[in-house]
Amino acid sequence: MPQFAVELRDVVKRFPGPSGEEVYAVKHVSLQIHDGEFFSLLGPSGCGKTTSLRMIAGFELPTTGAVMIHDRHMGETPPFQRPVNTVFQNYALFPHMTVGENVAFGLEMKRVPKTDIAPRVTEALRMVRLPGMEKRKPKQLSGGQQQRIALARALINRPEVLLLDEPLGALDLKLRKEMQLELKTLQREVGITFIYVTHDQEEALTMSDRIAVMSGGEVLQVGGAADIYERPNCRFVADFIGETNFLRGTVKEQKGKTTVVEVDGGITVRAESENSLAHGQSVTIAVRPEKIHLRPTSGAANAFAGRVEDLVYIGTDTHYGVRFAGDHRVRVREQNTDSASTPLARVGDEVTVSFAEAAARVLVE
Amino acid sequence: MTAFLRSLRDKDNLRGLGLISPSLLWMIGLLIIPLIVVMISSVGGRDPDGNVIFGFSFHNYLRLAGYNYDTPCGDVPPPCFDDLYLTILWRSLVLAFQTTALVIAVGYPLAYFVARAPAGHRNLLLFLILVPLWTNFVIRVYAWIMILRTQGVLNGLIGSALGVLNLPFKPLEMLYTPGAVLVGMVYEFLPFMILPMYTSLEKIDSSLFEAAADLGANPLRTFLRVTLPLSMPGVVAGTILVFIPVMGTFIVSDILGGRQVILVGNLIQRQFLDARDPAFGSAASILLMVMTLIVTIFYTRTFGFGEEIASA
Numbered sequence: 001m002p003q004f005a006v007e008l009r010d011v012v013k014r015f016p017g018p019s020g021e022e023v024y025a026v027k028h029v030s031l032q033i034h035d036g037e038f039f040s041l042l043g044p045s046g047c048g049k050t051t052s053l054r055m056i057a058g059f060e061l062p063t064t065g066a067v068m069i070h071d072r073h074m075g076e077t078p079p080f081q082r083p084v085n086t087v088f089q090n091y092a093l094f095p096h097m098t099v100g101e102n103v104a105f106g107l108e109m110k111r112v113p114k115t116d117i118a119p120r121v122t123e124a125l126r127m128v129r130l131p132g133m134e135k136r137k138p139k140q141l142s143g144g145q146q147q148r149i150a151l152a153r154a155l156i157n158r159p160e161v162l163l164l165d166e167p168l169g170a171l172d173l174k175l176r177k178e179m180q181l182e183l184k185t186l187q188r189e190v191g192i193t194f195i196y197v198t199h200d201q202e203e204a205l206t207m208s209d210r211i212a213v214m215s216g217g218e219v220l221q222v223g224g225a226a227d228i229y230e231r232p233n234c235r236f237v238a239d240f241i242g243e244t245n246f247l248r249g250t251v252k253e254q255k256g257k258t259t260v261v262e263v264d265g266g267i268t269v270r271a272e273s274e275n276s277l278a279h280g281q282s283v284t285i286a287v288r289p290e291k292i293h294l295r296p297t298s299g300a301a302n303a304f305a306g307r308v309e310d311l312v313y314i315g316t317d318t319h320y321g322v323r324f325a326g327d328h329r330v331r332v333r334e335q336n337t338d339s340a341s342t343p344l345a346r347v348g349d350e351v352t353v354s355f356a357e358a359a360a361r362v363l364v365e
Numbered sequence: 366m367t368a369f370l371r372s373l374r375d376k377d378n379l380r381g382l383g384l385i386s387p388s389l390l391w392m393i394g395l396l397i398i399p400l401i402v403v404m405i406s407s408v409g410g411r412d413p414d415g416n417v418i419f420g421f422s423f424h425n426y427l428r429l430a431g432y433n434y435d436t437p438c439g440d441v442p443p444p445c446f447d448d449l450y451l452t453i454l455w456r457s458l459v460l461a462f463q464t465t466a467l468v469i470a471v472g473y474p475l476a477y478f479v480a481r482a483p484a485g486h487r488n489l490l491l492f493l494i495l496v497p498l499w500t501n502f503v504i505r506v507y508a509w510i511m512i513l514r515t516q517g518v519l520n521g522l523i524g525s526a527l528g529v530l531n532l533p534f535k536p537l538e539m540l541y542t543p544g545a546v547l548v549g550m551v552y553e554f555l556p557f558m559i560l561p562m563y564t565s566l567e568k569i570d571s572s573l574f575e576a577a578a579d580l581g582a583n584p585l586r587t588f589l590r591v592t593l594p595l596s597m598p599g600v601v602a603g604t605i606l607v608f609i610p611v612m613g614t615f616i617v618s619d620i621l622g623g624r625q626v627i628l629v630g631n632l633i634q635r636q637f638l639d640a641r642d643p644a645f646g647s648a649a650s651i652l653l654m655v656m657t658l659i660v661t662i663f664y665t666r667t668f669g670f671g672e673e674i675a676s677a
Contacts (some may be wrong), residue, residue, distance in 0.1 A: 059575055079578040092576035096594045105590075109581035157580065 002071040005161055005193040006033040006056055011065035013051050013217075025051040027217040028065075033161075033195060033210075038187050040196045040204040043214035044240070049197045052214075053163050056195065058082045070160055080109070085154035086163040090170070091146045093138040099125070099149050100134030106157040124156040125149075127186070144175045151186070161193045168203065180206050201241045205229065213237045235363050238286040245292070245330040247285040251277045251362075259362050261285055265326040270301040271360035284363045289333040291359035294320065294344045300354035306330075308345045318343050322353050407647035415641025425648035429454075450632070450649075457629040458656065460543070461611040464550040468607050469600060471551060472558040476599070477592075479559075480566035491563065494556055502553065506620045509549050513539040513621070541623035549617040554610065558603035565599025566592070601668045605661060612657045629653050 008031045017023040026048040033039045041049035054060040055067055058079035067074040069083060085106065093102050103124050107117045125131050128148035138146055147167060154162055164183075168176045184207045187194045198204050204211045205225040212222045213236075221233045232238035235246065249263035259273045261283060271285050296303045306324030313336075320332040330353060334344055345351050407425055410418040428434070433447040479490045497505060512518045520536040527534040539545055569592065577587040615630030622628075629649060636646030 057575075057579060059578075078583075079575070080581045080583050084579075086576070086579045088572050088576060090570070090572060092570065092572040094573060094576070094591060105577070105582075106580035109586065153580070 002035075004032045004068070005035045005037065005070060006195065007031065007066075007068040007071075008052065008056075009066040009068065011052070011055060011062045011067065013048070013055060013060060014063045024217050026055070026062075029214075029217070029219050031212055031219060031222070033193060035193055036191050038184065038194045038196065038207055038209045040198060040208040040211045041214055042198055042201060042204040042211050042240075044199055047214040048217040049199075049214050050165055053086075053165055053195060053197050056161070057084055057086050057163050083160040084163055085157050085159040086165065087147075087150050087154050087167045089166045091138075091150040091167075093146055093149055093153070095138055097138075098134060099130075099136045099138065099141070102138065102149060103134075103153045103156055105153065110157070120156055124152040127155065127189075128152045129182075143171055144179065147171065147179065151183075155186075155190060155192070159192065161195060164194060164196045166197055166199070168198075168200075176203070183207060205241070213240060215240070232286065232361065232363070235284055235286070235365070238361070238363060243289050243331065243333075245287045245289060247287070247328060247330075249283060249285065251279055251281045251283055253279065258357060259283075261362065263325070263328070265328055267304060267325045267328075269360055270357045271362045272358055273362035275362075275364060277362065277364070282365065284365060286361045286363055287330070287355055287359055289319070289331040290317075290335075292330060292332045292353055292355045294322075294332055294334060294351045294353065296352045296354045297356075299356070301357035302360065303352050303354040306351055306353050308347050308349045308351055311343060311345070311347055313343070320345065320351075322351060324353055403647045403650055406644050407651050409644045409647075411642045411644050415643070417644050417647075425645045426652070428645065429648060429652055453627055453632050454629055454652070454656070456543075456626070457612060457653075458660075460547065460550070460628065461608050463547055464554060464611045465604055465608045467547065467551045468554055468558045469604070472555055472562060472603070473596075473600070476559045476562035476566055476596075479563050480569075487567070491560075494559055498556060503616060503620070505553065506549055506617055509545070509552065509621055510540060513545050513548070515540070540621065541625050543622070543626050545621040546618045546626045546628075549621040550611055550614070553614075553617060554607045557606040557610075558600075561602035561606065562596060562599035565596040565602075569595045597668065601665070604664065608664075609657055609661065612660075613653060 008029050011026055011029045012024070013026040014022045014024055029048070029052060031052075041052055043049050051060060055062050056069070056074075058074065058077060058081075061076055074082060093099075094105070097105070100121055103121045104117050107120060112120075121134065122131070125133055128151050130145060130148050130152070133141070133145070133149070138149065141149065147170075150167070167183075168179050171179060180203055183194075187207075196204070196207065205228075208225060210222060210224055211228055212219045213228060214220065215236050221228055221237045223231075228237060229241055232241065232244075238244045238246075247261075247263045247269060249261040249269065252260045252262045252268060254260070254273070254277055257272045257274065259271050259277060261269050261271055263269050263285070269285055273283075277283065293300070294308075304324045306322040308320050309323050309329070310321040312319040315336070317333050317335055320334070321329060322332055323329050332353060405419065406417045408422060409420050410422065410424070412418050424432075424434070429450045431446045431448055431451055433443050433445050435443055437443055438445040438447045475494070479487055479494070482490055510517070514520075515536045515538065517540070519539065524534045524536065573591055573595070574587055577591045578584075582590060613630050615628060615634045618626045618628045618631055619634075622631075630653075633646050633649045633653065636642045636649060640646075
């Protein structure tokens, strides 16, 4: 039994740059992706996530390092001999073939007998909820339908790993949300390992078992959605995933996880850190807006007087911008649970912002 | 007619008419009217001075079909069957097919190469393909005489190559053969095939090649199943651009074929200039047009103009 579905071992990819110098697309990436996992590569454009995916597919070869699929070293194996299939960002359906011919293409290449292909095409189209579309041309289908055909065309080959390169990028928001759930359900049904490239953090959080956050060609953090959201390991991850307030300061003392940080402007904040930190070390504290409250909550380790500077009502929540301790500004998100539509505070009100010790994460620069 | 005039009151229609009128006048004056004149003279006859006598008889067409009125065909006295003109028509048709096929065979790899070259190099390569067109058509054909004649460049090269090996060499008779005409035609019409084929090939989204590879197609099968079908619109357009002019051209066969390779184009030219029988020349022109039209219609019925695939 192989240990991992896909393993990247210290993979580096360099491209020749425009003025002759070498440009790193991927720098020393190591990843282990388990069988049956829904794994996302998440990051802004240019972070190396698509290049990493293309190296697994075989469209690019690593400059150094190894790509392993189920313990087999891929080396220079061309794409048409790899046990993976890809769903492309622009779908890449063959325009001169019908939907049926598109979906059958992979099996035909494997020289599966014609009599076996037809029922499998029917089954694949049923699976993506487009039964009976065999005779249509891709052009006659909507974007969402083309997306599903691309999915059927890849899944019909029963690949060991399915690679998805921002497959929902071209769809509108509502359809994208539907497809996210559908993809996740489909992945559970077929049990195939999915590696999903996206720049949309919400999409990654919704669907993935685990996420690798990438930036500048490096993997910054790998973990489940909650790990990454609740316990980001650096400022980039905290900032990229969701909204975060940052407070800069220096470590004053540490007892176990509890870390007291002296924040510029003369306040001290009690925060949590798993790392042992040196006295006087400069750090950043990250606090999510929904974990800050506008009234002192019982047992809150941190409470500061401040003034509401702006207020945005967005239905489920109200967002407040609060300035406190001189120059610090935080965003606070309060749920509108009261039936009375009166906000907790108005612009200009003096308020107390408070948050628990566990809500504040210490990030080392 | 009143409906037409009424529609002219609409400003948009008037503007449309204004926009097409220069080309409309051009087409009427230089295509439609001459064509009608040719049609009328093709059913006429010829007086001793070589003028057209207007009338209505199909005897020019019968002559083309092999009906000989006045001269004996070998030992047979007239009227008799003479396959002279049918042979010329058949030869023209065969040569046009051969030229088109060879131009595709030579041009496709070149178009493929240019389309797959790095984007920055493509314009330079296309430019190089078009450079010969800066020289006059006739001069380019004459250049082939220098290459193909008995004391020409090609025989010189073969001779010196064999001379090095100490082998005897008798210069090849290449000029004034059907082969020489074919080579000249292929050379002249190659760019007209390469450009549309290049356009088709270049338009294919490269992610389709990746998709084919991803689904298990090796490079050969990717070419046969994806590249080739998607580049067919270019091949179809190029075929139309090459086949039609080759059917009617007479310069290449005149210069490189001498008296040996007479094509329907030469036949028509000679009727108007040397034989002074414009009526018969007109009939041959109409026949050529009809033949070309039939082949083209048959071809486009089978392959389309390629636009269905191109727009997909």
